[in-house]
Amino acid sequence: xxDALLSVRDLKVHFPIGRGLxxxxxxxxxxxxxxxxxxxxxxxxxIVGESGCGKSTLGRAILHLIKPTAGNVIWLGRSLHDLDAxxxxxxxxxxxxxxxxPLASLDPRMTVGQIIARPLKTxxxxxxxxxxxxxxxxxxxxxxxxxxxxxxxPHEFSGGQCQRIGIARAMILRPKLVVCDEPVSAxxxxxxxxxxxxxxxxxxxxxxxLLFISHNLGVVRHISHRVLVLYLGRVMEVADRxxxxxxxxxxxxxxxxxxxxxxxxxxxxxxxxxVLQGDLPSPFDPPVGCRFCTRCPRATERCHREEPALLDQxxxxxxxxxxxxxx
Numbered sequence: 001x002x003d004a005l006l007s008v009r010d011l012k013v014h015f016p017i018g019r020g021l022x023x024x025x026x027x028x029x030x031x032x033x034x035x036x037x038x039x040x041x042x043x044x045x046x047i048v049g050e051s052g053c054g055k056s057t058l059g060r061a062i063l064h065l066i067k068p069t070a071g072n073v074i075w076l077g078r079s080l081h082d083l084d085a086x087x088x089x090x091x092x093x094x095x096x097x098x099x100x101x102p103l104a105s106l107d108p109r110m111t112v113g114q115i116i117a118r119p120l121k122t123x124x125x126x127x128x129x130x131x132x133x134x135x136x137x138x139x140x141x142x143x144x145x146x147x148x149x150x151x152x153x154p155h156e157f158s159g160g161q162c163q164r165i166g167i168a169r170a171m172i173l174r175p176k177l178v179v180c181d182e183p184v185s186a187x188x189x190x191x192x193x194x195x196x197x198x199x200x201x202x203x204x205x206x207x208x209x210l211l212f213i214s215h216n217l218g219v220v221r222h223i224s225h226r227v228l229v230l231y232l233g234r235v236m237e238v239a240d241r242x243x244x245x246x247x248x249x250x251x252x253x254x255x256x257x258x259x260x261x262x263x264x265x266x267x268x269x270x271x272x273x274x275v276l277q278g279d280l281p282s283p284f285d286p287p288v289g290c291r292f293c294t295r296c297p298r299a300t301e302r303c304h305r306e307e308p309a310l311l312d313q314x315x316x317x318x319x320x321x322x323x324x325x326x327x
Contacts, residue, residue: 003040003041004038004040004074005039005040005041005075005076005176006037006038006039006062006177006211007038007039007074008035008038008071008072008074009036009072009074010036010071010072011034011061011068011071011072012034012035012068012070013030013054013061013068013069014029014031015029015031016028017029027284027285028284030232030233030284031057031233031283032057032058032061032068032233033234034071034233035071035230035234035235036235037228037238039209040209041208041209042203042207042208042209043209043210043226044203044209044210044211044223044224044226045210045211045212045224045225045226045227045228046212046214046220046224046227046241047211047214047230048215048217048220048227048229049215049230049231049256050215051215052280053230053231053232054232054233054283055213055214055230056100056181056182056213059097059213060181061073062211063097063179064088075095075177076094076176093173093175094173094176094177095175095176096119096170096175096179097178098166098167099166099181100182100183100185100186101186102160102162102165102166102186103154105166106154106166107154108153108154109153110153111150111152112151112153112157112165113133113136113150113151115154115169116139116140116168116172117133117135117136118169119169119172119173120135120136123173135172136172137150139168139169139171139172140168142168143164143165143167143168143171143198143202144164145164145168149161159186159187159188160187160191160195163183163187163195164195167183167195167198167199171202171206174206175208176207176209177208177209177211178209178210178211179213180211180212180213180214182214184196184214184219185214192219196219196222200223210223212224217256217259220241221241221245224241226241226244227239227244227245229250229252231252231291232280232283232286232291233283233291234291235310235318236250236252236253236291236292236319236321237249237250237253237317237318237319238310239316239317240315243315244317247325249317249319249321249324249325250319250321250324251292251296251297251321252276252292252295252296255274255276258271258273259274278294278295287304289302289304289306289307290304290306290320290321290322291307298323300322300323303322308321308322311324
């Protein structure tokens with residue numbers, strides 16, 4: 001995409017294992033092992049996969065909250081790798097994050113007003129008290145929080161309200177990108193829908209780009225424009241949302257989609273699920289060849305020997321499979 005707001009190139013994050021008696025490294029955990037993606041303004045890219053596949057690590061590495069081992073993150077045409085600490089700090093006002101656990105992400109010693117105002121204190125320290133209060137109240141109103149809540153503490157709120165506080169904190173600087181790290185997984189289904197609709201409205205009104213990390217493909221289908229599938233630190237498939245759910249090309253994607261519940265009980269009983277055998281392999285010692293070959297029902301000798309490239313299968317639908325779309 002020539003108009004990409006964010007471009008990630010071959011991003012790797014390897015965590016070293018503790019050193020042995022002779023001071024030598026015992027190896028590394030390959031949390032991310034060569035991930036590339038692009039994101040436009042006003043677009044939502046859904047990042048999906050099982051727990052432990054590298055989704056949250058990807059979000060944090062893009063923001064440089066975790067230092068990448070290799071690769072590059074291009075933000076607004078500039079490489080974040082080339083920025084010093086001061087310049088990177090300035091760019092962070094345009095890149096915010098919403099965390100998975102609403103209550104745990106809020107300082108229990110601070111009032112709601114202080115929590116939401118914290119980014120202003122950091123990036124606009126010269127802002128006066130009156131203007132700070134005005135912007136805090138405006139941010140609260142935008143996410144559906146009453147002004148009289150401004151002096152309350154996080155423990156006085158429900159999980160959904162705490163997530164609204166986190167969203168207000170992320171939005172008060174009017175960022176261009178928000179990384180949503182499983183923002184609704186800890187919430188009830190009805191509250192999930194409210195938060196998703198809130199994020200969609202904020203995106204429409206402010207032209208936000210969202211990187212939406214989730215293991216819930218039903219939620220991803222509702223909010224995303226495109227979907228990226230991660231498995232063991234590698235990209236398995238990337239496609240427009242409708243194309244992805246209508247015709248997934250990778251066996252792993254088919255298994256994930258088959259796990260989405262169907263509201264109709266009769267249809268749910270009649271459908272055939274794809275049940276993956278075995279557990280997710282260790283990122284410390286990933287399989288040779290295709291990362292998915294040890295659990296893939298269609299794996300051949302070639303899959304165990306040769307790692308497939310992520311190739312365009314038509315209309316921008318990418319898949320890393322030797323037999324993409326077959327069967």
